[in-house]
Amino acid sequence: MNNNRKGGHSHKSKSNRRKPAAASAALANVPVAKNDEIELEMIGLTHEGEGVGRADGYTLFVSGALPGERVKARVLKTKKQYGYAKLLNVLNESPDRLQAPCPIYTQCGGCQLQHMSYAGQLEWKRQHVIDNLERIGKLTVQKQTESDDSESTGIAATATEGIGTERTAIENKTIQSSVDQKFHSSEIESHATDTDTEQKVTDQVYITHPGGDEAVHAATFTQSDSSAAKQFTMSDGIRVLPTLGMTEPWRYRNKAQVPIGQQDGQLVGGFYARGSHRIIDMQSCLIQDSRNDELVNKVKAIGQELHIQPYNEETGEGILRHVVVKIGFATNEMMIVLVTNGERLPRKREWIERIRAEMPQVVSICQNINTKQTNVIFGDETRTLWGRDVIHDYIGDVKFAISARSFYQVNPVQTEVLYEKAVQYAGLTGKETVIDAYCGIGTISLFLAQHAKRVYGVEIVKEAIEDARKNAELNGMTNVEFEVGASEDVIPRWKEQGITPDVIVVDPPRKGCDPRLLETIIQMQPERVVYVSCNPSTLARDLQVLEEGGYRTVEVQPVDMFPHTVHVESVAEMQRRDT
Numbered sequence: 088m089n090n091n092r093k094g095g096h097s098h099k100s101k102s103n104r105r106k107p108a109a110a111s112a113a114l115a116n117v118p119v120a121k122n123d124e125i126e127l128e129m130i131g132l133t134h135e136g137e138g139v140g141r142a143d144g145y146t147l148f149v150s151g152a153l154p155g156e157r158v159k160a161r162v163l164k165t166k167k168q169y170g171y172a173k174l175l176n177v178l179n180e181s182p183d184r185l186q187a188p189c190p191i192y193t194q195c196g197g198c199q200l201q202h203m204s205y206a207g208q209l210e211w212k213r214q215h216v217i218d219n220l221e222r223i224g225k226l227t228v229q230k231q232t233e234s235d236d237s238e239s240t241g242i243a244a245t246a247t248e249g250i251g252t253e254r255t256a257i258e259n260k261t262i263q264s265s266v267d268q269k270f271h272s273s274e275i276e277s278h279a280t281d282t283d284t285e286q287k288v289t290d291q292v293y294i295t296h297p298g299g300d301e302a303v304h305a306a307t308f309t310q311s312d313s314s315a316a317k318q319f320t321m322s323d324g325i326r327v328l329p330t331l332g333m334t335e336p337w338r339y340r341n342k343a344q345v346p347i348g349q350q351d352g353q354l355v356g357g358f359y360a361r362g363s364h365r366i367i368d369m370q371s372c373l374i375q376d377s378r379n380d381e382l383v384n385k386v387k388a389i390g391q392e393l394h395i396q397p398y399n400e401e402t403g404e405g406i407l408r409h410v411v412v413k414i415g416f417a418t419n420e421m422m423i424v425l426v427t428n429g430e431r432l433p434r435k436r437e438w439i440e441r442i443r444a445e446m447p448q449v450v451s452i453c454q455n456i457n458t459k460q461t462n463v464i465f466g467d468e469t470r471t472l473w474g475r476d477v478i479h480d481y482i483g484d485v486k487f488a489i490s491a492r493s494f495y496q497v498n499p500v501q502t503e504v505l506y507e508k509a510v511q512y513a514g515l516t517g518k519e520t521v522i523d524a525y526c527g528i529g530t531i532s533l534f535l536a537q538h539a540k541r542v543y544g545v546e547i548v549k550e551a552i553e554d555a556r557k558n559a560e561l562n563g564m565t566n567v568e569f570e571v572g573a574s575e576d577v578i579p580r581w582k583e584q585g586i587t588p589d590v591i592v593v594d595p596p597r598k599g600c601d602p603r604l605l606e607t608i609i610q611m612q613p614e615r616v617v618y619v620s621c622n623p624s625t626l627a628r629d630l631q632v633l634e635e636g637g638y639r640t641v642e643v644q645p646v647d648m649f650p651h652t653v654h655v656e657s658v659a660e661m662q663r664r665d666t
């Protein structure tokens with residue numbers, strides 16, 4: 088067992104014990120003060136990837152520290168319940184610690200977990216989903232408890248083999264590190280005082296119950312390893328499977344959205360620095376497809392030569408705000424969108440000629456106009472300057488047309504994994520009526536339509552629905568129809584019109600489902616609900632509402648769509664209790 092989970096023990100460096108003056112400025116009952124240099128044990132990671140440490144029972148967030156580490160840190164700020172500290176030294180490294188391969192990792196805000204092994208990231212993501220289900224959703228997650236207390240390596244692998252589930256090497260490694268009982272739990276929501284007891288039961292190896300769907304009932308089985316037979320008991324609750332990761336978790340993004348600025352007279356474009364809007368110029372991003380990097384660099388060079396004025400966020404002046412580049416992984420077709428602060432794009436013809444000459448894969452050059460002083464990248468109007476309005480890509484066998492503003496998953500390799508899981512959870516036989524809420528360009532809808540009688544998709548962005556209709560046509564699918572509008576408005580109307588879905592699939596944005604939609608789902612009583620989510624906290628909140636409305640969550644599958652970042656995607660299978 089890892090001592091780090093004991094928490095509570097911190098050791099101030101002798102030379103930095105708090106001086107009386109500082110003590111008088113310190114908050115009552117807070118055991119540390121600003122500028123104290125302390126040693127502390129790290130016990131978790133927040134949802135933003137900051138290390139969570141404990142100093143005399145007080146929570147401190149330390150960016151760059153990993154769970155299980157002992158670190159030296161300087162206190163930056165204290166509040167009543169928690170504070171922040173700067174990492175000075177790692178005294179005892181986590182076995183998951185790596186040298187981040189990206190040279191600008193510490194400045195750039197794009198990735199947060201490059202300093203952690205990929206297996207560790209996958210394990211943390213699963214644990215993060217579990218924490219949210221338990222703490223926000225107040226849901227019960229299935230646990231495995233072992234009657235023999237001894238910690239044995241090889242348990243997970245053997246137990247897994249014993250029940251005939253296939254796993255990839257990465258998954259097995261993830262499972263193995265769970266057996267090592269490292270703690271990767273986010274503490275930020277509850278600021279719980281001591282999770283030691285909870286720890287013992289939440290850091291579990293996932294084991295599929297031999298009884299498949301009946302696994303919500305407690306079950307016991309025996310595991311043999313070299314030393315002794317062990318008894319495992321499965322508790323009631325939701326199965327949360329190990330995160331499905333990538334074999335090659337780099338260069339996976341098909342879309343780059345680069346803010347443009349100016350530094351020392353040079354056009355710069357890259358990422359915003361962590362926690363700010365200062366642009367870090369970037370030539371290469373390790374999670375971005377290298378063709379996107381190449382195109383963005385060429386566009387920056389063209390912009391410099393054509394003397395384009397970059398947009399200035401503070402004054403609201405200048406022209407070029409963002410460069411957005413998309414690539415179809417399967418087709419190699421590229422689109423470039425110049426987002427401008429108004430209709431004017433000086434030297435338009437030269438822009439087009441230069442881009443076409445330098446990147447022949449570009450089949451679409453667009454301008455999007457955004458005059459609002461906002462963080463939102465796109466404005467409402469998009470013009471095609473040259474070529475097509477869309478690029479194409481395939482996910483599995485299904486072909487998709489993607490326009491400038493339409494949502495399309497950024498990791499096409501993992502998208503297929505995610506959608507296949509969603510289709511599996513939908514349990515289709517070919518006879519079902521299915522609703523796909525928040526359908527985007529109809530990607531999930533078309534996957535579902537191959538196995539269902541009829542699919543209805545709804546989406547709020549008009550262009551996305553135009554793409555969805557084109558996509559159905561492109562693939563010769565006639566059993567699917569799409570409507571523009573908010574899911575919470577359109578689906579109640581469908582209910583009034585007598586549409587009775589057997590399955591409802593939802594894939595909302597980060598804020599989760601509108602309560603009116605959840606209410607409508609409960610009233611429509613589909614047999615199954617499949618919830619695809621990019622935010623475990625709103626997933627947990629919404630699952631709780633549906634559970635109260637007569638559904639039970641059977642299984643949750645985290646899928647790593649965004650390696651090296653803290654983003655966690657998952658898909659949940661729910662069944663109506665009376666079925």
Ligand SMILES: C[S@@+](CC[C@H](N)C(=O)[O-])C[C@H]1O[C@@H](n2cnc3c(N)ncnc32)[C@H](O)[C@@H]1O
Nearest residue numbers: 494496525526527530546547573574594595596
């Ligand atoms: C996470 S994306 C999922 C898209 C699609 N299912 C996919 O996998 O590509 C969420 C989508 O919901 C759309 N959206 C946001 N609010 C909505 C609402 N109230 N009703 C319908 N669609 C909405 C967004 O435009 C976006 O396309």
